[in-house]
Amino acid sequence: MLIAPVGYRIRLRAIEFDVAGSGGKGSCHKDTLHVFDHESTVDPQLLESQKADDVISPGPIVGQFCGRIAPLTVLNVSSENAMSLWWHANSEVSDGEKRKGFKLHWSAFRVVKKDVYLDPISSVSGVAILLLSAFIVFMTGMLCLLICCICRCLRSKSLPQKETVQENNAVNCNKSGPPQFFLPSPPKMKPPSTNTAYGMQSMPNVMV
Structure with a gap:
C-alpha cells in the first residue's frame, strides 16, 4: 500500500515493465499487476499500526498490467492519498522468453483546491x-x-x-503697417466785428 500525506495524490509510473503476457492493460491472465484505488482519505498513522490491513480496505481495481509497457508510462493517478498494488505471478512461463520484470516509481503531488481561504x-x-x-x-x-x-x-x-x-506676435502686429500721420487742425479764430478799427471807411468825394 502506498500512502501520501493528507491533501496529496499519488502518481504511479512504469520505469521498466516487461513481464509475461501480451495483454498490455486490461486483459491479463497470467503475470499481472493489479492497481487498486482508495475512494476515501487514509490517515498515514494507520499504516504504522499492525491492524492497518484490517482497518484499511482497498477500493476498486483501476488497472491490470502485463506484457511490455513503454518506459515512463503513467499507470494510474489516485483519487485520494492512497493506492494499493497487488502482484499476481504464474509459475509457468507460457511464451518461453526470459523477461526482465518491472520497476515502478511513485510520487506524491499536492492537490490545489479552488476557493481556499x-x-x-x-x-x-x-x-x-x-x-x-x-x-x-x-x-x-x-x-x-x-x-x-x-x-x-x-x-x-x-x-x-x-x-x-x-x-513676438504682439511685436509683429505693431510692425505690420506704416505709421499714420494726421494733419493738425487749424486754430479757431473769431469773425471780425463791425466796431473794430479795421472796419471799412467811406472815402471822401474828390472833385477834379
Missing part, C-alpha cells in the same frame, strides 16, 4: 500574499508620483515659450 496573519502563504499586495500598492503610488513630477516639469518648461511667442 488563507488567513493573511497565521499562514505563510497569507503573509506572502499580504507582502506582495503591499509591494504592488507601493509601486503603483511611486509610479503615479513620478508621472506627476514629469508632467509638472514639462509644464514649467513650456510656459516661458508661450509667453515669448505671445510677445
Whole structure:
C-alpha cells in the first residue's frame, strides 16, 4: 500500500515493465499487476499500526498490467492519498522468453483546491500574499508620483515659450503697417466785428 500525506495524490509510473503476457492493460491472465484505488482519505498513522490491513480496505481495481509497457508510462493517478498494488505471478512461463520484470516509481503531488481561504496573519502563504499586495500598492503610488513630477516639469518648461511667442506676435502686429500721420487742425479764430478799427471807411468825394 502506498500512502501520501493528507491533501496529496499519488502518481504511479512504469520505469521498466516487461513481464509475461501480451495483454498490455486490461486483459491479463497470467503475470499481472493489479492497481487498486482508495475512494476515501487514509490517515498515514494507520499504516504504522499492525491492524492497518484490517482497518484499511482497498477500493476498486483501476488497472491490470502485463506484457511490455513503454518506459515512463503513467499507470494510474489516485483519487485520494492512497493506492494499493497487488502482484499476481504464474509459475509457468507460457511464451518461453526470459523477461526482465518491472520497476515502478511513485510520487506524491499536492492537490490545489479552488476557493481556499488563507488567513493573511497565521499562514505563510497569507503573509506572502499580504507582502506582495503591499509591494504592488507601493509601486503603483511611486509610479503615479513620478508621472506627476514629469508632467509638472514639462509644464514649467513650456510656459516661458508661450509667453515669448505671445510677445513676438504682439511685436509683429505693431510692425505690420506704416505709421499714420494726421494733419493738425487749424486754430479757431473769431469773425471780425463791425466796431473794430479795421472796419471799412467811406472815402471822401474828390472833385477834379
